[in-house]
Amino acid sequence: MPAGVLTGGEEFVAAAYIVSFVVLALFAGTMIWRARQEGAL
Amino acid sequence: MKHVWASGAAAVLLLSVGTYIGFFHAPVEQYMGITQKIMYVHVPTAWTALLAFTAAFVASVGWLWKRAWTWDYLLESTIEVGIVLGCLLSVQGALWAKPTWGVYWDWDPRLTSVAVMVLTYAGIAALRSFVDDPVKRATWSSVASALGYVNVIFVYLCVKWLRTLHQPQSSPSTVDPAMVLPLRINAFGMIFLAIFLVALRYRMARARRARELEA
Amino acid sequence: MKNKLAAGLVILAVVGVLGYLAFGSVSQNLVYYWTPSELVAAGSKAEVATVRLGGMVEAGSVVAEGGGTTFAVTDGTERVRVRTEQIPPQMFREGIGVVVEGTMGRDGVFQSKRLMVKHDENYRAPAEGEKPGTSTMVEGP
Structure with a gap:
């Protein structure tokens, strides 16, 4: 096998995207909820 | 308010399209393989976090100069968004680092300064919640944020100035054009998302200040 | 109110110390x-x-x-x-x-x-017709 080639790593890609979109969705969702609670929306 | 929702919708649309293109149309990097695709979420997060703290810097200068409450609302909202993006950035980076560099983390100037940046602004946010007087709170956190921005600049430039583990900035001349496209789409997506979040948080800050100042 | 303020300043001081330590661990003169x-x-x-x-x-x-x-x-x-x-x-x-x-x-x-x-700041597709990693054929250990 040629040296220096990264094979695999799919789990890291999946983790990075899942964590990102979950965190951002939660952040956005709670932001909307909080804004409503505080009468800002 | 319509524009705020539109910004959020644009974010969802752009991030969906950009991510799709990144996975199904962009090529696989010749050495890094599929893990390179983390770039399409990590780099936009980085740019947007730095932009958020830059907006915080503008807000802090605005308050110190004009003493208009709008700047304090902007400061409060951009700091919060910047902190969340900054934390996310370090987690994404660690997940990208393990298969490529071989370690989740090391204390090189880039990673260290990002951690210091997030901790600094988290400290400022905590300080804000402890100060009851709105004017004092605005002033002290503006001063602290303005000072903290020095480190933000360092975060960006240290890969050029110093020896680091993290590589220097990429540019369209170092990145395949078919990769640049989804990167840019997601960058705009992240920025629209940040605008959406900052706008909502700004409104919250305004409502809080109104209640405080009438009490 | 005074206690809260003190606590807030302590937080900021902790952050400052953390920052100093973190940069310190990068060793003298940021090398x-x-x-x-x-x-x-x-x-x-x-x-x-x-x-x-x-x-x-x-x-x-x-x-x-x-x-x-x-x-x-x-x-x-x-x-x-x-x-x-x-x-x-x-x-x-x-x-x-x-x-x-x-x-x-x-x-x-x-x-x-x-x-x-x-790694460096280059992100490239494999050359025409080649699979990822075959462009510089260096056999590893």
Whole structure:
């Protein structure tokens, strides 16, 4: 096998995207909820 | 308010399209393989976090100069968004680092300064919640944020100035054009998302200040 | 109210100290790693201490032996031989950047405790008709 080639790593890609979109969705969702609670929306 | 929702919708649309293109149309990097695709979420997060703290810097200068409450609302909202993006950035980076560099983390100037940046602004946010007087709170956190921005600049430039583990900035001349496209789409997506979040948080800050100042 | 303020200042102070410590761990004068030239120039002073060495993996220097890997790190001027018992990260190859944390031995071989690959800012598709990784055919150990 040629040296220096990264094979695999799919789990890291999946983790990075899942964590990102979950965190951002939660952040956005709670932001909307909080804004409503505080009468800002 | 319509524009705020539109910004959020644009974010969802752009991030969906950009991510799709990144996975199904962009090529696989010749050495890094599929893990390179983390770039399409990590780099936009980085740019947007730095932009958020830059907006915080503008807000802090605005308050110190004009003493208009709008700047304090902007400061409060951009700091919060910047902190969340900054934390996310370090987690994404660690997940990208393990298969490529071989370690989740090391204390090189880039990673260290990002951690210091997030901790600094988290400290400022905590300080804000402890100060009851709105004017004092605005002033002290503006001063602290303005000072903290020095480190933000360092975060960006240290890969050029110093020896680091993290590589220097990429540019369209170092990145395949078919990769640049989804990167840019997601960058705009992240920025629209940040605008959406900052706008909502700004409104919250305004409502809080109104209640405080009438009490 | 006074207590809250004090607590807030303490938080800021903690953050400040954290920042100082964090930068301190990057070592004196923010030097994250030594180059081979600097390590060689330090001579016996470099031995015993745990340091980081950074440079490029020298072409033709990678050898699998004795359950580990030896190779040389170069900055174009000097070279330092390195030995690692770890399996190198997959991206490790001739010509790629590395940052190695370890100790310089009296035998002139740098014993690595922690081997990190430092890739550059280039992100390229494989050349026409080639699969990823086949453009520079360098067989690893």
